[in-house]
Amino acid sequence: MSLFSYAKPRALGEALRLLKNGTIAIAGGTDLVGLIRSGLARPEGLVDLTGIDGLRGWTREKGKGLRIGALTPLADLETSPQLQKLAPMIAQSLRDAATPQLRNMGTVGGNLLQRNRCWYFRDEAVPCWLKGGTRCFAAEGENRYHAILGAAECVMVAPSDLAPALIAYDAEIEIASSIGRRTVKLGQLFVTPSGRQRKEHSIKKGELITSVRISDAALERRGTFLKAMDRKAWSFALVSVAASARIKDGKARDVRVVLGGVAPVPWWVPAAHKLLEGSALDDNSCLAAADLILASAQPLRDNGYKVTLARELIRRALRSLVA
């Protein structure tokens, strides 16, 4: 670990001014501290966001939807009974995320921007492509936990459980920088590492996520989040599925199926949503959608099981919306 400076601003504007080349924002630190300790992040300075008021907690206003501050601890979202009613997939996705201690410390913004868990990437001594090297070691190596879909030069998988759940609510994020603010679909935040783009998201230097928003319309959807792990707790997803839909007269509308743990980004296939529009979410249509989502799957040596697993979790998540 190298030495770095530390600042704890009281206001967002000050934080944005302090964020320049060489500095990194820290909130819960549950990912960043690990990155620093293992030499994967070498900040010259840390800007601690936890002193900033106004970015913590969530609000619901009719007409304006749900707004969640980026500094809200994950545990607050998981344990709020009102939020569980309002947007059940959020609590479901957090229930099996990490551990209670990590959920107490980890924040919404940090969860969305956490770096991937590929064991070659995380091993400081392995010069993998994502870190500027020439090749992906996982593609030809130990890849039971890696991508079956959508990978290019790097076969890492999107680690967040929260992200698929939020994307299945069509969530948007607000991003602030010293120049101004912008709003993007959360689904657009994540990028597939490829070509000259050796990164996992589209946040630029000097930008901060300030909030997540979900519209009133999206909150009318039912939602189910399912996660397969190789033990019963404290595991990243082998496969996770967030499925949501508005159910009217037994028919599904505005269906979303978003997968985690299978691709470098949270994964969804619009054609599958279209296929399910108006369906009764019977077994056959759910499986047809699953097959469509997984049609382009290219399993590696050790992760063919993820195709089987994803297909079944998609079916179960969708079926539960009409159960």
Place this chain on the structure above:
Amino acid sequence: MAGLRVVKSRDEFEGEIFESLAIIQGSDLPPHAAGVEFEEIGKSRKRVDGVQRVTGRATYTQDVTLPGMLHARVLRSPYPRARVRAIDTKKAEALPGVRAVLHRFNSPKAAFRGEETIFRDEVRFIGDEVAAVAADDAETAVRALALIEVEYELLPHVTDLEEAISDEAPKLEDGGNVFDAGSLKRGEARQAFKDADAVVEGTYRTSTQLHNSLESHGAVAQWDGQILTVWESTQHVFGVREGLRAALLIPLSQIRVICDYMGGGFGSKGGAGKYSIIAALFAKQLGRPVRCVLTRHEENLAAGNRSATLQKIKIAAKDGRITAIDHTSWSNAGQGRWVANPTGPTNTLYDFANLTTKSYRVVTNAGSLSAFRAPGYVEGTFALEQAIDELAERIGVDPFTLRRRHAASQRDPRTTKAYSLKRLLECYTIGAREIGWSDRRAGGTRGSAPHRRRGIGMGTQIWGGGGGPPAYATVHFNSDGTVILRAGTQDIGTGTRTVLAQICSEELGVELDRISVRIGDTEGPYGPISAGSLTLASVGPAVRLAARDAREQFLGAAAGVLEVPRTELRMERGHIVSKGARTPIAEVSKKLENNTVIGKGSRWPNPESLSIKTFGAHFAQVEVDTLTGEIFVEKVVAVHDIGRIVNPMTAASQVQGGVIQALGFALSEERVVDRSLGRVMNADLEWYKVPTVLDVPEIVVRFTDRPDRRANNLGAKGLGEPPIIPTAAAVANAVANAIGVRLRHAPMTPPRVLEALAVVP
């Protein structure tokens, strides 16, 4: 001293029988009479050191901080196999705060496990020690490691067991990579296979399991010019002392090793490590105390493991009985010189008339094995007990019934000696009742959802655990009537202090809270390693003798003080009791002033003509999701036959811990190595998956609880290892019962279940 005699004793350690010498004097105590009412033995007692532990006052090696203490860190090989050509430490030594650097070109010779030095010229796995730095603080030491320049000549490597066996693999030693590690032949297996009604064959694989003790390996060393004092997290303070003597050539009288409290070892902390020697070398060189403690990452590279195995079993039946078995096993020993024997259970558990077994040690460029809680037997039982179930299915006999037919014998099939006590069939009966074996159906039953199947399975345990000499204890009366028990042992976490205090209290007639137990210090009497399930059976009988000796002496002194004939006195609940009078011990000892009673006890040899074993059976009920491959263990019933239970509560904890660790082996724990890089990809607690509390099912613990009167004067045998042995086999058999497909590769992860069900594209 009068009446000393030297006799031979036969003791079992990690599945092998050893002959040793025992010095004996006087006579051993007879076992407790049947039906005797105990005050302490057999009673659940809270740990005597529980408060110290939970309040954080207990001092573990990692907590030891001494004035002026330096911090040592180790530079480890980044290559699986390479020759160390040159080392340049100039930059590292120039870093402020760095006190010294040791490596193969400047380190004094220090013999370690058959090698002359702790820094090899050819490093043989990623994590092998290359150099060490001592600095004022740990951060500086870590920074200095990065400044050491090493010139390596890379050599071809192999890390995988099956690759190392193949002809294409680079040969790591003159004799190749595969070495004989034992074989056994009994009867005429070849003919019996020919004559059989049914033969089944299977190939089984088990993965490398990492110990992951809560406390990592480490030592703090201090040299005062005369005495080298080493605090070490160890299962054997005397073993560490001997290791330091051999490495540093310091007389034993000038070395003191202390292990007051430790956070587990599971077999991996059997003696001095390279970290101990590094700390001691620096301490001598620099004249300051030195701490060398491994990180979790180092722990999982270089502190030992349970070897991965490849096993082939062929088993035959005729007329409803098993008539022949052939079991061959290969173990990935890394750079280990020793290897556990997975064919041990096959050799000793059942009365197989015809068998051939072979075991091989395979060397690779991976971290070495070290003993891991029932080494070999966990792996071997996983294969053997599955093969028996498979054969039972083939011949249409209930697997429980087939086992009973071969488990009844009261004679050790390997030595043909009679068992001192064997109540395995009673374990079967208790376990079958608790799990509801009569509800088991061939082909399993429906689970709690349409895609879930439920199954029941069982596995059998055999292990040593008889202990043996030498082990010593002293019991010392203070002038206030309190008692100090010193015993040559250390508490690996099982509750040794507590059960020894109970034995002492029982024999002495002094209450538990008046007895203070001092262990984990080579300044006390000698005692054995806390491994091989031998602590209680070795040290317990010595404590009993020491307490009896102290009691007899004290009563003799009390007779003089109270002026009552000795024959009319007895000791009971802290009092000297005579006809119609109860005098508190403290009153007598006060009158004795500092005239001190010291009782002495030593462990007597084991009976020559008997085989002393522990037995048990586990039963598991599981549900399997046939579409996601998840295994849900709902219940484990663990029944053990280990002689007398001294403390039912600590005994139950031991069994629960064993079952949980076994479930890790069965379901989730697996060291993953990238073969081309030779790197362990999960040398951490993120991807190396030990069970969490949510992974723990209902565990029902039962004991036959009959004293083994012929084993030793306490009638107790060991329990450290038995409860980890049969769980994985029971779970595997339950899974096979549930889904009709056999999982022959541990851990049985969701991917492997789906693969076995042939639903993976």
